[in-house]
Amino acid sequence: MTRRSLAVVVLAAGEGTRMKSRILPKVLHGFAGRSLLAHVLAAVEPLGAEHTLVVVGAGRDQVIAALPATARAVVQDKQLGTGHAVAVALDALPSDAAGTVLVVPGDAPLLTTTTLRALVADAADVTMLTSELDDPTGYGRVLRHEDGSIRRIVEQKDASEHELRVREVGTSVYAFDATLLREAVQRLSTDNAQGEQYLTDVVGLAVADGRQVTAVRAPAAETAGVNDRVQLAAAARLYNDRLLHEHMRAGVTVLDPASTWVDAGVRLEPDVVLLPGTDLHGDTTVAAGAVVGPHTSLTDTTVGAGSRLQRVVAVQARIGADVTIGPFAYLRAGTVLADGVHVGTYVELKNADVGAATKIPHLSYVGDATIGEQTNIGAATVFVNYDGVAKHHTTIGSHARTGADNMFVAPVTVGDGAYTAAGAVITKDVPSGALARSSARQQNVPGWVAERRPGTAAAKAAEEAGADRQDEERPTP
Numbered sequence: 269m270t271r272r273s274l275a276v277v278v279l280a281a282g283e284g285t286r287m288k289s290r291i292l293p294k295v296l297h298g299f300a301g302r303s304l305l306a307h308v309l310a311a312v313e314p315l316g317a318e319h320t321l322v323v324v325g326a327g328r329d330q331v332i333a334a335l336p337a338t339a340r341a342v343v344q345d346k347q348l349g350t351g352h353a354v355a356v357a358l359d360a361l362p363s364d365a366a367g368t369v370l371v372v373p374g375d376a377p378l379l380t381t382t383t384l385r386a387l388v389a390d391a392a393d394v395t396m397l398t399s400e401l402d403d404p405t406g407y408g409r410v411l412r413h414e415d416g417s418i419r420r421i422v423e424q425k426d427a428s429e430h431e432l433r434v435r436e437v438g439t440s441v442y443a444f445d446a447t448l449l450r451e452a453v454q455r456l457s458t459d460n461a462q463g464e465q466y467l468t469d470v471v472g473l474a475v476a477d478g479r480q481v482t483a484v485r486a487p488a489a490e491t492a493g494v495n496d497r498v499q500l501a502a503a504a505r506l507y508n509d510r511l512l513h514e515h516m517r518a519g520v521t522v523l524d525p526a527s528t529w530v531d532a533g534v535r536l537e538p539d540v541v542l543l544p545g546t547d548l549h550g551d552t553t554v555a556a557g558a559v560v561g562p563h564t565s566l567t568d569t570t571v572g573a574g575s576r577l578q579r580v581v582a583v584q585a586r587i588g589a590d591v592t593i594g595p596f597a598y599l600r601a602g603t604v605l606a607d608g609v610h611v612g613t614y615v616e617l618k619n620a621d622v623g624a625a626t627k628i629p630h631l632s633y634v635g636d637a638t639i640g641e642q643t644n645i646g647a648a649t650v651f652v653n654y655d656g657v658a659k660h661h662t663t664i665g666s667h668a669r670t671g672a673d674n675m676f677v678a679p680v681t682v683g684d685g686a687y688t689a690a691g692a693v694i695t696k697d698v699p700s701g702a703l704a705r706s707s708a709r710q711q712n713v714p715g716w717v718a719e720r721r722p723g724t725a726a727a728k729a730a731e732e733a734g735a736d737r738q739d740e741e742r743p744t745p
C-alpha cells in the first residue's frame with residue numbers, strides 16, 4: 269500500500285510575548301537538550317514527510333539558524349493569524365501537491381510520533397487532535413452537534429458563556445486533505461475578536477461543506493502548549509518523567525525521579541543506577557552496572573560498565589570500566605580514563621589520558637598529560653601546563669610513584685617505574701627507575717620560638733615539652 273504524500277507545516281512565527289524573553293523567540297526555549305521546536309521536529313521526523321515547512325516570523329534569523337537540514341523555513345512577514353500562516357506555507361509547496369498536510373504548532377513539545385501517526389493515518393478530510401482539560405481557559409473549544417459529530421471550533425475570545433463551559437479543546441494539531449485546506453484558507457475571514465485569520469475556522473467551513481471531520485483525543489500531557497515559563501517548567505517535568513519511565517522500564521534504577529534529569533539523547537544500559545541530584549546531558553552514555561550520583565552532572569560523557577561516580581562534574585570525558593571517581597571531582601574536555609582508574613577528592617583533569625588502574629587520589633590538577641598504567645600520583649600535585657602563553661604536555665610512565673605536592677613543569681617526562689620525592693618541582697625529565705628530588709634539605713633552628721616569640725602559647729607549649737633554648741648548650745647528637 270502506498271501512503272498518500274505528506275507535508276508537515278510547523279507554526280513558529282509567533283513572538284511568544286508571554287515568555288518575556290529578550291534573548292530568544294519562544295520556540296527556541298527548551299529543555300532536555302532540545303528547543304521546543306526541535307522537540308516538535310523530532311516527533312515529526314519519523315513520519316518521513318516529503319516536505320517539512322517551518323513558518324517563521326518573529327526572531328526568524330535565530331529560528332532559521334537552528335533548523336535541521338530536513339526542515340525548510342517559510343517566512344510569514346506579519347503574524348496575521350494561524351490560518352494565514354498555513355496559507356503562506358502552502359504557497360511554498362508545489363501547486364499540485366495533494367495528499368495530507370499535517371499542521372503542528374512549534375510550541376507543543378510533548379507531542380508523540382505515535383499520536384501524529386494516528387492522525388495522519390485517519391482517512392477523514394480533516395482530523396484534529398483534541399484534549400479534555402480540567403481548565404480549558406485560553407484554548408479554542410470544540411463544539412459538537414447533538415449526535416456528537418464536530419460542528420466547529422470557537423476561540424476563547426469569541427466564545428459565549430455557554431461555549432466556554434466546553435472542556436474539549438483544539439490543540440492546533442490537524443491532518444488536512446491538502447486540496448481542501450488550500451481552498452479553505454482562501455475563504456478565512458478576519459471577522460472575529462482578534463481580527464486574525466483563524467486556522468480553527470477551517471474546521472467549521474469543512475463541516476458546512478459536508479466534508480468528513482473527525483477528532484483524535486490525546487491526554488493533555490501530550491498536547492500541552494508552552495506559552496510562558498511556568499508552562500515551560502511543567503512541560504520539562506512531564507517530558508523528563510516520560511523519559512525516566514522509559515529508562516526504568518528498560519532496567520535502569522532511578523531512585524529519585526524528581527531530582528534526576530536526563531536529556532533526550534542520553535543512552536543508559538540496563539542495571540545502571542542513577543542516584544538523586546543527577547543530570548545527564550547531550551551525547552552521554554552509561555554502561556551496565558555503573559552507579560552515577562548522588563549529585564553528578566555529565567555532559568557528552570561516556571561511562572564504562574561498573575564505574576562509580578559520586579559528586580562528579582564531567583564534560584566530554586571518556587571513562588572506562590570499573591573506574592571510581594569522587595566525591596568532588598571535575599573532569600573537563602579530553603579526559604580519558606582507562607579501566608580501573610581511581611580519581612579522588614578535589615581532583616581536576618583536562619585533556620588527560622590516564623592508563624589502567626592508575627590512581628590520582630587527592631587534591632590535584634592534571635592538565636595536558638599522558639599517564640601510564642598502575643601509577644600513583646601523590647596528593648596535591650599540579651601539572652604546570654601553562655607558561656602564560658602556551659600549553660605544554662607532561663608524560664608520566666607506568667608504575668611510577670610520584671610524591672605528594674609535586675609540580676610537573678611541562679614539557680617534561682617521567683619514566684616508567686620512576687619515583688619523585690615529596691615537594692619536588694620537576695623541571696627536567698626523570699629517567700626510568702630514578703628518584704627525582706628537588707627541594708632544599710630541611711634545616712632546624714632549635715629554640716627559635718622561645719627567642720623570637722617569647723610569651724606566646726607556642727613558646728609555653730615548647731617549654732613544657734622540654735624544648736632546648738637556642739642559647740643553651742646542646743649535646744651533640
Ligand code: UD1
Nearest residue numbers: 279280281282347348349350353374407408438439440466
Ligand atoms: C491556537 C488555536 C486554539 C488552540 C491553541 C492550542 C487558533 C486561532 N487558535 O491558539 O484554538 O486551542 O492554539 O495551543 O489557531 N503562529 C504563526 N503565525 C501567526 C500566528 C500564530 O505562526 O500569525 C504560530 C505561533 O507561533 C504558535 C502557533 O501558531 O506556534 C499558535 O499560535 P498562538 O498564538 O500560540 O495560538 P493560541 O492562542 O495558543
Ligand code: CA
Nearest residue numbers: 375493494495
Ligand atoms: Ca499557543
